[in-house]
Amino acid sequence: MLFFSLIILILFNFIYSLDNGLGKTPQMGWNSWNHFGCSINETIIRSTTDALISTGLAQAGYTYVNIDDCWASSRDLKTNFIIPDPIGFPSGIASLADYVHSRSLLFGLYSDAGYNTCAGRPGSFGYEEIDAHVYAQWKVDYLKYDNCHSFLTNKTIKERYERMRDALNHTGRPIFYSACEWGDMLPALWFRTIANSWRTTGDINDHWLSMLLNIDINDLFADFAAPHGFNDPDMLEIGNDGMTLNEYRTHMSLWSIAKAPLLIGCDVRTISKESLEILTNSEVIAVNQDSLGIQGKKKRIDLVYNTEVWAGPLADGSKAVLAFNRANNITQTILVLFTDLGWQLTSQVKVRDLWLHKDLGEFQGNYTAYNIESHGVQMLKMTLITL
Numbered sequence: 001m002l003f004f005s006l007i008i009l010i011l012f013n014f015i016y017s018l019d020n021g022l023g024k025t026p027q028m029g030w031n032s033w034n035h036f037g038c039s040i041n042e043t044i045i046r047s048t049t050d051a052l053i054s055t056g057l058a059q060a061g062y063t064y065v066n067i068d069d070c071w072a073s074s075r076d077l078k079t080n081f082i083i084p085d086p087i088g089f090p091s092g093i094a095s096l097a098d099y100v101h102s103r104s105l106l107f108g109l110y111s112d113a114g115y116n117t118c119a120g121r122p123g124s125f126g127y128e129e130i131d132a133h134v135y136a137q138w139k140v141d142y143l144k145y146d147n148c149h150s151f152l153t154n155k156t157i158k159e160r161y162e163r164m165r166d167a168l169n170h171t172g173r174p175i176f177y178s179a180c181e182w183g184d185m186l187p188a189l190w191f192r193t194i195a196n197s198w199r200t201t202g203d204i205n206d207h208w209l210s211m212l213l214n215i216d217i218n219d220l221f222a223d224f225a226a227p228h229g230f231n232d233p234d235m236l237e238i239g240n241d242g243m244t245l246n247e248y249r250t251h252m253s254l255w256s257i258a259k260a261p262l263l264i265g266c267d268v269r270t271i272s273k274e275s276l277e278i279l280t281n282s283e284v285i286a287v288n289q290d291s292l293g294i295q296g297k298k299k300r301i302d303l304v305y306n307t308e309v310w311a312g313p314l315a316d317g318s319k320a321v322l323a324f325n326r327a328n329n330i331t332q333t334i335l336v337l338f339t340d341l342g343w344q345l346t347s348q349v350k351v352r353d354l355w356l357h358k359d360l361g362e363f364q365g366n367y368t369a370y371n372i373e374s375h376g377v378q379m380l381k382m383t384l385i386t387l
Helices: 002-015 042-054 093-102 128-137 157-171 208-219 245-257 273-279 282-288
Strands: 028-031 064-066 072-075 082-084 106-112 142-146 176-179 197-199 230-232 262-264 297-302 307-313 319-325 332-337 348-353 358-364 366-372 377-384
Touching (some): 042 064, 064 142, 093 106, 128 157, 157 176, 208 245, 245 273, 245 307, 245 319, 282 377, 358 366
Parallel strands (some): 106 142, 176 197, 197 230
Antiparallel strands (some): 297 307, 332 366, 348 358
8 A cells, every 4th residue: 555655646746846937957056054154245145156157167057046044134023024134235135136147147045934044033934925025026036945943833844835835926936946844744755846846854064974864865755856846965065175075076976866956065266176177077967957857866785895876867868877885995896787777688888987078888788887986986877779
């Protein structure tokens, strides 16, 4: 009975989605929280907008400039309109949105489905229609909606997030709706008609084990992602210096094959050349932004050697594949069986390395990934050769 219930849920996910025309592929952009927390202001947002362009990140597809918590201060006592922090944002949010739009980028804000945000600023519960109207007036393109301070609302998560969904739709302005409910109540099973993306996990930290935990949890819900509705294991930590470059390359590879949102969480104004190269790899990004929108997932797990093979289909009929060495302090060889990818044992397959930008040749039945460093991956595109 449980099996058939899951099948029905999966079919429902592919048929129904939030009807706002957004999120055909996972969102890409920048978010202020991971690096700046509450230490944000309009000067940082303007200079970050400029840096996204000057570094080539915007051209690579990172188009959303998203302010997270701590931009709001209070509400107007007469209108109940939300008031931006006058110290950090003296020019106002509309002016800042205009600046971002003048650079041909998109502008995002943050709020919360409770009485207060996680940092104690005014939340949107009970003010959904007012706030959505103000966001539309300010020409906001994206809303991240958090889940703090909600225990006294007497409303379920579903009800609270539906209220803001409806309020955003009433504005007539297309606003990408990103639900940040930390995976509470298994949102992947029922959030497709509510939001364009939903968090499957708690917050990420700039640490190898935190990154692994989030992507492992996210993988459990792979079958529930599809165009216009994607699982979100939280933002990218690449460039924040808590992991090695090899680990950041793995981070980018896993998020890309899993069709996760690619939201940069570092200070792009001072980003290193090496981190920039990871974030702007066009072949890896193409996997994430593939129009088929089907999340790649684990296909083979070796518990003895602590290695994995991940794979997912692409719109042109090829497969994106990861040979992933999770083990500590050991370089390993990983076998990719074509039967694990849905092909035949006799299949002839062309293999390309997406990090090296190099064709590796044609292989029959399997492919062997040699010398995969500890915490490293080889990210591949495999194409079936038809005679």
